[in-house]
Amino acid sequence: MKSLLYKEYKLCLVPMVPLFYLFALMLLIPSYPYQVAAFFTCNSIFYLLKQASLNGDTLYSAMLPVSKAEVVKARVRFVVIIQMIMFLLLIPMILLNHRLFPGGNPAGVDGSVTLLAFVLVVFTVFNAVCLPGFYREEAKIDRLFLFSVIGVFGWIILSEGFMIAAGAARDLAPFFAWVESHLDCYPATDGAWGAQLAALAVGALVYGAGTGLTARRAADIFQRVDL
Amino acid sequence: MQLLEVRGLEKRYPTFTLDRVSFSLEPGYIMGFIGRNGAGKTTTMKAMLNLIHRDGGQVFIDGRSFFDHERECKGQIGFVMGEFDCYKNATLKRITEVTRRFYPGWDQGVYEGYLRRFALEEEKKVKALSAGMRVKYALALALSHNARLLVLDEPTSGLDPVSRDDLLDVFRTIIEDGTRSILFSTHIISDLEKCADYITYIKGGRILSSTDVLSFRESYRLVSGSREHLEMRRPKLIGCKEHAFGFTGLIRAQDEAAFAACRIAPADLESIMIYTEQEDGHEESSL
DSSP: OHHHHHHIIIIIOOTHHHHGGGGGGGGGSSSOOTHHHHHHHHHHHHHHHHHHHHTTHHHHHHHSSSOHHHHHHHHHHHHHHHHHHHHHHHHHHHHHHHHHOTTOOTTSSOSSHHHHHHHHHHHHHHHHHHHHHHHHOGGGHHHHHHHHHHHHHHHHHHHHHHHHHHHHTTTTOHHHHHIIIIISSOOOSHHHHHHHHHHHHHHHHHHHHHHHHHHHHHHHHHHHOOO | OOSEEEEEEEEEOSSOEEEEEEEEEOTTOEEEEEOOTTSSHHHHHHHHTTSSOOSEEEEEETTEETTTSHHHHHHTEEEEESSOOSOTTSBHHHHHHHHGGGOTTOOHHHHHHHHHHTTOOTTSBGGGSOHHHHHHHHHHHHHSSOOSEEEEESTTTTOOHHHHHHHHHHHHHHHTTSSOEEEEEOSOHHHHHHHOSEEEEEETTEEEEEEEHHHHHHTEEEEEEOHHHHHHHGGGOSEEEEETTEEEEEEEGGGGGGGTTSEEEEOOHHHHHHHHTTTTSOEEOOO
């Protein structure tokens, strides 16, 4: 597995991956749907997959002394590493965001632990759409990316819209008030910490289980594929 | 024990079927895998190595099931599918640095020897190599990890005659110690005449013959005669070419007596292949 990850790093990594980490700086925009920053990491992974396809990476990898399942697992692990680096980069950006804009984010979820949970869902949706499809027919990666954009932005619009709606409706129902004061704010109280860490745990569970299932599905598909 | 044993390998496509392909290869020999374009050579090789999903059959490498011990078996195989066509913007050095990590038996000295022998420069990018040089690079990678079995799909295509001859010498050297074998497909029959010990002939997804070269050649004869000779004996011809003065054709050795009145000569591999491929319909040629 280490050798396959090394292969991913030396032969598959494209400049867009480190370059697109700069989109973490989007959290320094005063009013913005911050989950979009995570989408750009997905975008860089699309370039990685596209380049791998053009480079004949799949056939090269399958000819190495590893099983087809290991080829897929290594690729998914590499994608997870890329996504986790972005995840970690977002943490200091969230701290800065809070310093710069203590009033919160009118355009969606605040720079908060909840944002990290939402980002994990963005990654999960992208992985579930793009990775199994890539191993089914890598030539159709462009179309898969389009589907993943629809999926990812579907989630972003839904979740950000919910947060905006909760903010607007906080005086109408206690639930919305709770969302606004516990989830959609930088954790200033013990209650908010608890709620947001719980949200992060759910996000981590969704990401872990979702990406695990995605890896298994992609490996099953790849076993049946003719190279 | 057989180093390679293919048993009943099957792969079904809508328009083509690899039909229970079976053959075996002992250590210390070179087997030529021949057949027309689309006969199933590459499909067989890919199915053997799990690069395409087989519908049935088994492959054993040194007695171990390939599909149950894929990683270990692949480690013993050097596989080349024509020219190296991956990572065109990467240097050979970078690709080799990655590739060698996968093979515990990688021998850097042997690899560097092949680089010199094939005049390959490690600092060059794949896209800067000619087709022939890419084949040589693929071969250098496959030959440098002490693989016991080399599976080579048209390794000599794209090489100039001098390089081809040199490569055939390499093949003979590799099998000299009696522990390693080579299975290679080619359309260049003269290469097989020079170095193959065994021939496996595939036609339309079926193995027609898998035997040693001498027996293979001995089981056929080339005949030529007049048109009168032809008319009575046409059913016994595997394939023939008619011309103004008569015909030339291929027969099975056991049918030799029926052609006593014709000129009979030993069959070469190329003639066997050409006439066998006509089996479903004799070809007319005119002068």
